[in-house]
Amino acid sequence: MFIDENSKPKEKLKAWYLFTEDFIAGTQHMTNEEIGIYIRLLCWNWNKRCKGIPNNENLIFRIAVAFDQREQQICLNVLNENFKLINQSHWQNERQLQEYLYITKRIDASKLNGKLGGRPKKPNTNPPTSTPTSTSSKSSSKYNPLFNKFWDKINNKISKGIAEKNFLKVEDEWKNEPEKLAELYNSYYSSIDDKQFAKQPAFWLSAKKYLDEIPKKNYDFGVTRASDEDRIKMFTDAIKNNKVTRFIKDYASKNKEVIDMGIRKGFLTKEQAINDLGMEHEYR
Numbered sequence: 001m002f003i004d005e006n007s008k009p010k011e012k013l014k015a016w017y018l019f020t021e022d023f024i025a026g027t028q029h030m031t032n033e034e035i036g037i038y039i040r041l042l043c044w045n046w047n048k049r050c051k052g053i054p055n056n057e058n059l060i061f062r063i064a065v066a067f068d069q070r071e072q073q074i075c076l077n078v079l080n081e082n083f084k085l086i087n088q089s090h091w092q093n094e095r096q097l098q099e100y101l102y103i104t105k106r107i108d109a110s111k112l113n114g115k116l117g118g119r120p121k122k123p124n125t126n127p128p129t130s131t132p133t134s135t136s137s138k139s140s141s142k143y144n145p146l147f148n149k150f151w152d153k154i155n156n157k158i159s160k161g162i163a164e165k166n167f168l169k170v171e172d173e174w175k176n177e178p179e180k181l182a183e184l185y186n187s188y189y190s191s192i193d194d195k196q197f198a199k200q201p202a203f204w205l206s207a208k209k210y211l212d213e214i215p216k217k218n219y220d221f222g223v224t225r226a227s228d229e230d231r232i233k234m235f236t237d238a239i240k241n242n243k244v245t246r247f248i249k250d251y252a253s254k255n256k257e258v259i260d261m262g263i264r265k266g267f268l269t270k271e272q273a274i275n276d277l278g279m280e281h282e283y284r
Helices: 020-026 032-047 057-064 069-082 094-115 145-153 160-167 178-191 201-206 229-240 246-254 256-264 270-275
Strands: 084-086 090-092 217-219 222-224
Touching: 032 057, 032 069, 032 094, 057 069, 145 160, 145 178, 160 201, 178 201, 178 229, 229 246, 229 256, 246 256, 256 270
Parallel strands: none
Antiparallel strands: 084 090, 217 222
């Protein structure tokens, strides 16, 4: 969407209204550096009357103050996650554009009222109150069946719509194993003492945290761990069915302790780990 010239006020809107609760929830998965870049991009777009950020990397890097290659890559990641490329010409943040159009519409209505002889009212530049959308408003039948299996099993049911969107982007190996994915999320969630800092399912999925090692948690009465048998079975099934993908190999490399357990219990051999899972560096 691009704002027509006639819809823009002649003066800039100096204040940018930010729904703090939504912003905090939506950026929980981002680092402080990513959030800083995100805010710079939003501020620049607002100051330009939400015309959109031109699709020009040099300009974008200047806006974000991203000078070295690492910072520039972070900037592009933030841009792709939070903005949409419109007609290959400019990047737009839909939520911010909606707020801008709402405010300018109220200002224009107030000016028109004054021209018609009515007492011009002070423009209400407050955007509409954010009303959380109940995740139950959309029946479960309208969601992807595999996602429903994942959602039914997880303990932290927040932002269902975004979670489904990110679920559908995960690798097929995981998408077809929603219960295992849910088990990994629940293990992660239970390992976080202060739940306000735990990632929502949507952002846990987008950050591919399911590729991390399952977190351990110590208690006075011992150590609990999520079951590793299912993960061992995933590897052995892939070997048996000749479906070892690059993803399976990378996951095996990151979870060597699971492969070690499988070898000790006789589910697979060291030769299979080397030849089929590509773990020559780990076992030679």
